[in-house]
Amino acid sequence: MDCNPDGIILTTARESNFRFFSSYLLHHKWEYGLGIAFIFATNWIAVNIPLYLGKSIDLLGDDTLVDQQDALMQAIGMVIALALVMVVTRTVSRILFFNPGRAIEREFKDDALARLTSMQPDFYREHETGTLISIVNNDINGVRALAGIVMLQVFNIIFALSLTPLKMFQISPSLTLYCIFPVLITFAIAHKGIAYMRLMMRARMGELQEMSASTVGFLSGIEVIKSNHIQGWAETAFAGENDKILDRSLKLARVRTIVLPVIAYTDRLLKVLILGVGGSYLINQDLSLGDLTALLSYAALLAMPFISLGLVFSAWQTGIVSLESMRRILDQPLHPQDQQHKQAPQREQLFSHQLRVENLSYTYPGSASPALTDISFEIKPGQTVGVVGQVGAGKSTLVNCLNRYLAVGPGQVFLDGEDVTVMSRQDLRSAVRTITQEPFLFSDTVSENVRFGAADHAEALSLEQALHQGDMLAEVEQFPEQEQTLVGEKGILLSGGQKQRLSLTRGLYTPCKLLVLDNVLSAVDNETERFLLDQIFNHARAAATLIVSHRASVLEQVDTILVMADGKIVAQGTHAELLEISPEYRHSWQLQQQGDGVDA
Incomplete structure (x- = not known):
């Protein structure tokens, strides 16, 4: 890490998105660790239930067992017990992933605001306010999904697509190999489609930021627009940007309607293979009816990972683009001396x-x-x-x-x-x-605007004294709720002189x-x-x-x-x-x- 002549930190190599995002994930490593353990337990239970279902089917057709009814009830009892335990493990796993996802969203927002408050005028000349608002309020949603639902489903898919084929292989190795080919075709199609979706999502996010910047500009200059009778121009300009986003969204929807169904219907093809090939195995007595039932159950178990795979691909691409957008703020260089503060x-x-x-x-x-x-x-x-x-x-x-x-x-x-x-x-x-x-006033009460930044300063004036020094006391006493009156966004409910005097009151409040x-x-x-x-x-x-x-x-x-x-x-x-x-x-x-x- 180097510094330029102005003292600004310059990084020789940009940190990868994986390492950057992992630094936030590690803040919640214990929650994620327990969440992974519960997801494994959920999938382990899920792949064992079909074994007992298959056993139950075989017991129904086996009249040679003396204790057939007891064995059948025991197998059914195991299915019920495992299902109840799976409800608990599945619920806990989601709590352990979704809560850190929300916490990471909060950390990103806090860090973004901290970085924005450290930026100098050059940064704000290059980045419009609307764009920054869009990044912090809209793009962060993709990061939250990346830290929550995507992380959960990644491990869920890994365990489901490893444990389920393993159980299938134990029943019929050859039939399991037949099922590999549709999976490979699915991944090839998904890879091409997702690469195109990433480009579309990045472009759409940029267009959303542009529209947010334009919206802030229109609202800030609403009086100018009305006084010059150019509402039509503003509406046309806004509609043009809105149409661009619509066109981009429709392109994304077209890709999704092609890629996601291919992923979702892979399990249907697997069921057809299992019924066709497995049926011949059953006729040749290479498989029992219980084994074939278990294999069909495993095909159903593979359905959810494949359906989730499509959603995860989409959310992953959105999350990565959102992360890149957030890093436009979080990667801004800082002056080294601004990180070194004097003792009190x-x-x-x-x-x-x-x-x-x-x-x-x-x-x-x-x-x-x-x-x-x-x-x-x-x-x-x-x-x-x-x-x-x-x-x-x-x-x-x-x-x-x-x-x-x-x-x-x-x-x-x-x-x-x-x-x-x-x-x-x-x-x-x-x-x-x-x-x-x-003067700048926050959309808050008169008292909160005066006390802003003062915290619990021991030498602060009373609010009444401060308002008197700023020549605002008499006027504030005439307000509907006196010092608890809201001044509106940027003090819009006050006159220019009142805003100046209230700002001066804030400056005189503490020594x-x-x-x-x-x-x-x-x-x-x-x-x-x-x-x-x-x-x-x-x-x-x-x-x-x-x-x-x-x-x-x-x-x-x-x-x-x-x-x-x-x-x-x-x-x-x-x-x-x-x-x-x-x-x-x-x-x-x-x-x-x-x-x-x-x-x-």
């Missing part, structure tokens, strides 16, 4: 001295010009630093470099003298808390080291803005604050202001100093003062 005492000491930025430059992938150029400044505990600039000046890019949402190069950002690129993102973000300009506010007051009025600024500057429990805005009036109370333009810091100083030395800052401040006067 060391983490508590972060941001004891300063956050220092030295000659920071950043260029977005695919862009010819840099978004940031030679940015240098520092912020220490106890300070409040502001960043101001017009739209497109690089303010949000700077914030995303500080919290490493964007991948910065080494030697540019330091926390207490330590390069942040050798520090896990989790450790860095435990000291640097960011509230973005695009932090460095609080970064990225234009979080853009959707509030002047009076609310003044109240929130008072709470941020005078009541927030952050060791330091970095507040970003395109409005100069917001930053009048900060210790130092950085003026940005075209990705560079063009001036820095206090509000009074910048009014003297920076034409850009002075012009911006004057325009905003005039605008505020008009609003007033």
Whole structure:
């Protein structure tokens, strides 16, 4: 295993699907081990029942035995007893396989979410949200079937197709050899059909992912679709993708109608062979009537494995394609430092001295010009630093470099003298808390959105205090269920200003080291803005604050202001100093003062 210059893990050889999947199976080796033992017991009982049936038939035709009735009742009793025991072993075997299958499904989902939360923006630029949702919610079903029903039936088929022919061979070796030829023909046809089905299933799964991505896009832009009266276009586009899936599904159905019946009717051919060839053996007295009955029973026993074989082939192919799809997430490389976390005492000491930025430059992938150029400044505990600039000046890019949402190069950002690129993102973000300009609320209650991520933080504010600091208390008290009111998906039931203030409330709920506010007051009025600024500057429990805005009036109370333009810091100083030395800052401040006067 190697690392590239950016520190991303690169594997020299991709692990096979068998080894990858086996690592999950081994988590439940005891359940699977017991399940295999119970499946063996079930099949062993199943192949012994026909022997007693055959014995019963022979006893009915044998008038020479003195204790014929007792022997017959004993044979019938054994059939009943074995059948009852088989019910128990069969039920237990299914429990021992299906439960681990569900548990492995949960493990796959947990691991997929953990990997998704570790991925950086480049990954999400390459993978649409709808595709990822389809993989985690739809493709996982194939993996669950692979770990449950397929695993069970594989061992069931192995034992059935080994124990049953063995018993048949013990009765009539030559007749058993006759039965081998239909089996070989069946496997040859199945092999060709299943190979084609795999290609169709992989293509269908990709089409399902594309349709899921389109559906998410349509639903996210539903207001745009309605306002522009393009419902017909959306319906046509969706119908086109739906038709592609229908065509693919019909092709799969045609293959199944050819392959699966061939597999299922193999046992019928075996019965014909046994009756035809075995009948001649019976006439020549090479077999007894009981032996022929037992052989016909074994042919019936072979029916279920052959029927199951078709279903297993189909489920196996679906499972393998699903596993490949899940590995698009689970095989994503990780940065090695993100797996190495500081001890709790060391983490508590972060941001004891300063956050220092030295000659920071950043260029977005695919862009010819840099978004940031030679940015240098520092912020220490106890300070409040502001960043101001017009739209497109690089303010949000700077914030995303500080919290490493964007991948910065080494030697540019330091926390207490330590390069942040050798520090896990989790450790860095435990000291640097960011509230973005695009607030995100979960489809949950007001209280749960405020408490999100706080767990049982000992120094958390009361919910009432936090809502007051975010200027949401009065409004929440007017909600139908107050703090237990659901805010809807992405906070759709709230206004833009309410979403911003509730997001700010979440950030103020617990203390932090460095609080970064990225234009979080853009959707509030002047009076609310003044109240929130008072709470941020005078009541927030952050060791330091970095507040970003395109409005100069917001930053009048900060210790130092950085003026940005075209990705560079063009001036820095206090509000009074910048009014003297920076034409850009002075012009911006004057325009905003005039605008505020008009609003007033």
